[in-house]
Amino acid sequence: MTEFLDALVAHAFLQKALIAGLLASIGCGLIGPFVVVKRIAFMAGGIAHAVLGGMGAALYFGFDPLAGALVAALVSAILMGMVHLVWQAQEDTLISALWAVGMAIGILFIAKTPGYQADLMSLLFGNILLVPDRALVWMIALDLVLALTIAACYRPFLALAFDAEFARLRGLPVTVFYLLLLCLVALTVVLLIQVVGLILVIALLTLPAATAGHYVRSLGTMILIATLLGAFFTTLGLALSFGPDLPAGPTMILLAAAAYILSASLSHGLKQRRARLQIRDG
Amino acid sequence: MIEPVIQIESVSFSYGETLVLDRVDLSVMPGEFLGLVGPNAGGKSTLLKLILGLLKPQSGHIQVLGQTPQQAAPLLGYVPQFPTFPRDFPIRVEEVVALGRLGKAASGLFGWIGRVDRAMARRALAEVEAEDLAERPIGRLSGGQVQRVLLARALVSDPKILILDEPTANIDQRAEGEIFDLLARLNQRLTILLVSHDIAFISRYVGRVACLNRTLLCHETQPLESELIQRLYGGRVRWIGHTHD
Numbered sequence: 001m002t003e004f005l006d007a008l009v010a011h012a013f014l015q016k017a018l019i020a021g022l023l024a025s026i027g028c029g030l031i032g033p034f035v036v037v038k039r040i041a042f043m044a045g046g047i048a049h050a051v052l053g054g055m056g057a058a059l060y061f062g063f064d065p066l067a068g069a070l071v072a073a074l075v076s077a078i079l080m081g082m083v084h085l086v087w088q089a090q091e092d093t094l095i096s097a098l099w100a101v102g103m104a105i106g107i108l109f110i111a112k113t114p115g116y117q118a119d120l121m122s123l124l125f126g127n128i129l130l131v132p133d134r135a136l137v138w139m140i141a142l143d144l145v146l147a148l149t150i151a152a153c154y155r156p157f158l159a160l161a162f163d164a165e166f167a168r169l170r171g172l173p174v175t176v177f178y179l180l181l182l183c184l185v186a187l188t189v190v191l192l193i194q195v196v197g198l199i200l201v202i203a204l205l206t207l208p209a210a211t212a213g214h215y216v217r218s219l220g221t222m223i224l225i226a227t228l229l230g231a232f233f234t235t236l237g238l239a240l241s242f243g244p245d246l247p248a249g250p251t252m253i254l255l256a257a258a259a260y261i262l263s264a265s266l267s268h269g270l271k272q273r274r275a276r277l278q279i280r281d282g
Numbered sequence: 283m284i285e286p287v288i289q290i291e292s293v294s295f296s297y298g299e300t301l302v303l304d305r306v307d308l309s310v311m312p313g314e315f316l317g318l319v320g321p322n323a324g325g326k327s328t329l330l331k332l333i334l335g336l337l338k339p340q341s342g343h344i345q346v347l348g349q350t351p352q353q354a355a356p357l358l359g360y361v362p363q364f365p366t367f368p369r370d371f372p373i374r375v376e377e378v379v380a381l382g383r384l385g386k387a388a389s390g391l392f393g394w395i396g397r398v399d400r401a402m403a404r405r406a407l408a409e410v411e412a413e414d415l416a417e418r419p420i421g422r423l424s425g426g427q428v429q430r431v432l433l434a435r436a437l438v439s440d441p442k443i444l445i446l447d448e449p450t451a452n453i454d455q456r457a458e459g460e461i462f463d464l465l466a467r468l469n470q471r472l473t474i475l476l477v478s479h480d481i482a483f484i485s486r487y488v489g490r491v492a493c494l495n496r497t498l499l500c501h502e503t504q505p506l507e508s509e510l511i512q513r514l515y516g517g518r519v520r521w522i523g524h525t526h527d
Contacts, residue, residue, distance in 0.1 A: 037371055154394050159381050163367040169334060170439070171356050171385035216372045217419045 004239040013129055014238075017248070020131040020195055021234030023139040024204070027191040029227025030146045031184055032209030033219055038161045041206050043080050043182065046095045048189045048201040050076035050102025055123055056109030065123075066138055069193060073186035076102055081182045085175060126197030126249040128238065135194050142191045146184055150223075157181060158219055195234060196249035207256040208233060214267035233259070285348065287312050287443055287473050288333060293342030295328055302328045304497045305342070310443075315469045317488035318477045324495040326477045327363070330447055333475070334360060347442060356385055359436030363447040363477075365428055369421045375431050376416040379403035382435035406438035407431075410464060426457030433464070443473045450478075462487045 008014045035044050054072020055065045076098055083094045110120055122130065150157065159167035160177045168174045185205075192201045212225035237252030286309035295303040302325045310316050320326050331337040332344055335351030346354035359382075380395045380403040407413045412430040415423065423431065429449055436444060446465075450458040465474060466487055478484045485491055493499045 033372075037368070039368075153392055155381070155384065156391055158373075158377075158395075159384050162371055162373060162378070162381065165336075165362070165366045166360070166381075166435075167384060168336070169355055169358075169360055170382070172391055213370075213372060217374050218377065219372055222372050 001239060004242045007242060014242070016131055016133070016136060017128045017238055018235060019136060020128055020139060021238055021252075022231050023136065023143055024192050024195040025208070025227055025230030025234050026143045027139075027146055027188040028204050028208055028230040029223055029225075030143075030150050031188040032205045032226050032230070033212065033222040034157060034161055034181060035185060035205055036209040036213055037219065037222075038181070040182070040185065041202060042092070043077075043084070043095060044185050044189065044205055045202040046080055046099040046102075047073055047076050047182070047186050048193070048198045049099045051189060051193065051198050052106030052123065053102040053104075053109075054106070056106030056113070060109040060113045064134075066135060066190070069190045070187070072102065073190050074183055077182040077186035078179060081179045085178070122197065123193075124197050124199050125247065126193065126195055126200065128195050128234075128248045131194055139191055139194060142187050146187060146191075149180075149184060153177070153180075154220075161219070196252060200249050200253050203253045203256060204230065204233075207253075207260045211256075211260045211263045214263050229256075229259070284311060286310055287347055288475065289343075289345045290329075290333070291343045293329075293332065293339045293344060295325075295332060295337065295339050297328075302496065303332075303339075303494075306494070306498050308492055308498060310473060310475055312473055313469070315465070315474045315487065315489045316476070317484040317491045318475065318494055319479065319484065319491055320494035320499075322479060326479075326494055327447055329494060330445060330475075330477060333445065334358060356439070357442045359439060359441030359444045359472075361429070361432045361436050361444070361446040361449050363449070363451055365432065367420070371420060373420050374416070375407070375412075375418050375420060375423070376400060376403050378420055378431055379406055379434045379438050382406070382438040385439075402438050403434070406434040409437060409468075410434045424457075425453040426460070429453055429457070429461060430464075433461070437468070441472070443475065444468065446474070446476045448477055448479065450480075 004014075008018065035041055051069045051072045054068035054070070054075075056068075057063075057072075058065045058068025079098055080095050083098070084091055087094060107120075156167070156172055156177050159170070159172055160174055160181065164174050164178070188205065189198070189201050192204050196204050208229035209222060209226040211229055212222045216222045216225060233252050233256045237255050238248050240246070240255070241248040241251040288308070288310035290306055290308040293303060293306045294301070302323075306325075306329065308329075318326055318329065328337065332339055333346060333351055335346075335355045344351055347357055377395060380399040383399050383402060385391055404413060404416060407416055410430045410433050412427065412434060415427060415431065420428070420431070429452075433446075433449070436446075444465075450461055453461075462484075465476070468474065469489075476484065476488065
């Protein structure tokens, strides 16, 4: 660990990696809880994978792959949202299809783009040590958009996530807010891809929030704890992976998963204990 | 002349090829406590959804408080049959009730749950005698407690009409009696429309009963007679008489 701290002081690329991890955890903390309580993790996974289509196309045509990722994420979020709203009976089939079609498009474009094959691994699994300055600026902007939107619309999003039918009766345009929420998920996916790549995104989006969910009584607290947990996992993951030269993304994910499993069994145990006490006292 | 608060004229509705409601006429007068009864799949919930503006009738007209159902929806308080939210959602009772103020002119759609919203939520909880639940997470309530919270959520927007869909279907009889006593008290200032399949139980509380089985079979203030019950349920019900006190 001291080795990591020394290196952190010495190397700008490590400092940038640390900042990238912290910026990503803001997004995962703000949006992850909504993904977990609204149970749209599968859709978020679909959006994350379909992003490869946009990245591939951007590389082929010589645009910024981040811009391609952003467009592809938003388009696939809206498409999947429409599938959910209109073709609910076929929802899982159609979302898996969109998931795979996005990846297929991406692979075809990348195959025809000279010199980019080697980068496929870092697109899929991320490389936090190679996050360029440009991407950090993008990440700050995305975090701002997410934070401002959630701050302005916390109550309608809470109402939508908690009880959409009732929210509709109170006059909330639930379709608009549902699609808006999916667009925020899309932005978060693009944000997190910088750190862990598009395949591992879904774990960083859901695990810190689900772990927080074991202990909280309000969505606001869940957001706060998920953000802190996200920061903890990305930072510790980076530190642990540095010495033995492991890939950072997968290290972070395994940390988050281990914490989730521990926490799930702990909270299960607490629940059992409460039930036993209830019976004894009741 | 007193205008009805809900006026339903010759309304028909079908899901695909299944005709659920066939030329239904029904008027609800201000201050009434109307029980809507009928067998399962008789169209009761569908009629409620039409009144709430969640569905549109294929033919006929519905007016609620002199407006279209969509326009009037913010003036209605609705208590669903089942909680339509996941029980493990991280939210406290006070917030659940405060969300009932969403869309109120004073409170708007955006922003956060404010101090006024919380104060109003406490007041609504006090009205249903559940103020002590305010800080509890929604997942740790009993069935009867959840129904009280849902009732408070419907009341917090200060509705003109209270609409309840089998509010006591999932709770025990003692809690059921308590809820109905509460409704009888609320009826002093609110019009109440209540759906139930338990015809014997509700006729003790409601002022008038309407019986629905695809079409409106009766619509009267007299105590229900067994002949009518048989028409309604197809004669397979055992009829236990009771009197109004």
